[in-house]
Amino acid sequence: MKYSDRYDLAALSSYDPTPNQTGSIFLNDVGFYDLSNVSIVGCSVDTVRQLFYGLPRPEMIRRLETFSEAKTQLVTLNENGGDLWHFSKMGKVARYRYKLQNNDLGIVILFGSYFQKLDSIGQHLKIELSPHFISQRSITKIWQRLFSGFGSFANAFLENPIPKGCAVHLAVDYQNFALPADFVSNVKCYARTIRAFDDVTELDLSQLTAGVSSFGGPGVEQNYLIGSASNFQVCLYDKTKSAIREDKIDYFKAQWQNHDENQKVRRIELRFHHQITREVGQHLGRSLEAWPDVAEVLTDLWRYGMGLVRYHLDKNLVHPIWQLLTFDPSFYVPADGLNISRKKKDSIDPVAKNVAMMIGNIITLAARRGFNAKQTLSQLYKLTFYDEIISYYRSRGLGESDLQETIEKGLALRKLIGKAA
Incomplete structure (x- = not known):
């Protein structure tokens, strides 16, 4: 993954121009990009x-x-x-x-x-x-x-x-750059599904869970939703239209700084599920279970999220607009240069592996008998080694509610893909 060199106009007018981190002129192997008209009018915790x-x-x-x-x-x-x-x-x-x-x-x-x-x-x-x-x-x-x-x-x-x-949910609002029609084809991410939504006036962004979704009718600028609400999600959409539709335009006009009322405001929003922030904290060796702790790393968290889903010029080169939107925003605290990642699951010992396999097998048997989640959980309660199951979950930073969620998802999947037959 490569980024462009950035220059400001003053540097380019000198005899020996030196790249800097805030310039609006981007130079790379593909060409020259002037983003001096792009303005970030808001960085907020949504x-x-x-x-x-x-x-x-x-x-x-x-x-x-x-x-x-x-x-x-x-x-x-x-x-x-x-x-x-x-x-x-x-x-x-x-x-x-x-x-x-x-x-x-x-x-x-x-x-x-x-x-x-x-x-x-x-x-x-x-x-x-x-x-x-x-x-x-x-x-x-x-x-x-x-x-x-x-x-x-x-x-x-x-x-x-x-x-x-x-x-x-972190949001950056900006003006004077529209994503091109081929945006999705140049996005690098792990999402695999692409779906289209035409009736943008009826769209509730918080309810969509498709891998990569685009929405907007013919002749209307496309908006995008990438990822899953239960994990990590990126939304890119026309915030001016959204604010007018929700009757919140006066509020946002008061929040936006130095925005041009004659130009639409677009938003990129990164949504981090609490499991993501937890795993990031585990990687950093610090607890991110509470709002004040998470607030300290929001700018670094933003940069991490922008790296998970990237808009590219070519296979290795990140598009200048994505570079600008990655590194220029700041939330409460400036970036601290943290090496953010999610903690990978440790290799589990044979006992833990057996517990995981046992839970999966019990869910399969329960699905075949037509049990619901509550009935399945009650059967687990009766096991003499139920405490070991809970210990296994707690060792992964989870609790009984997560076990319940595992059972619900497992039963649904087995019914949908036929293992409950």
Whole structure:
């Protein structure tokens, strides 16, 4: 993988021009590219999803169950009043029992995992923060509201909460460069599937999981989605149109710096699942389970993600626009030159290998008998060496909820590909 040499106009006018890291003139073996008109108008954290592990507070469960039985939709978190929340009881497909949402604040709270009993410790709390909540607060202020401050959400819902995973979406907004029609054919990544979506006005980017997707009708600029929401995902789309459609254009105009209102703003967004940030932390030898720790490495994380999916000029040469979008953005803290990678799975000993094979075989047998995930998990509970199974998962930085997810996916796959026949 090769990058272009960068020069600024002042350097090129000198007798002996010297490359620099910020120049807008790119020179490589293919040719000369002037990107001086390209402007980055915003670098932002678009979404934070923070997970917490702990024991649900009985008083909060009783309060929420009272709301559920009375079909109360507008609620407060405590009897002394406070912010109003929209409350709803969720089905099992949502993985959490209760949902509280306040779009004015920009917060969604999911509470009470279906994968564990409410009187047992588990991953019972997930809090999602919107762009406007994040942009109005410092890293510390965000964490105080989530965890460390008096009356934090984590302590309101859980006893002895522990941060257990942080997913982030990073966004860079820019103007004056449109991706060409052959963009997908020059993308280097591991995704294998290409799908097209024509009705862009009805598209919900958060719901798409195709490997590589393009969407936009005839004569409309293509937008792209690369990767899986359950892993790592890259989105490239017309942010001006998206903001107008969502009635958020005034908010974004206030956020964009020195943007030209006569030119559309395009966005590239990198979405990191909490498992990705966890594995990056394992590689670095540091914990990235909590928002403040993840926030310290966001710029390096951005560069790592841009290296996973790359737009090339040829087999080895990265396109100058991708180089610019990789190295010029900064999030909170400048890049520290970290050698970021995901920790590769260690070779497991024979006992661990046997545990993994046993789980797979039990899932196959359960699928043949028509068991669902709950029934399969109950059979695992009965095994005298169930503790060894959980120890195996915990040695990989996982928990019972991950075992439940393994079972659900395994049953679905076996039914789809015929092993349950």
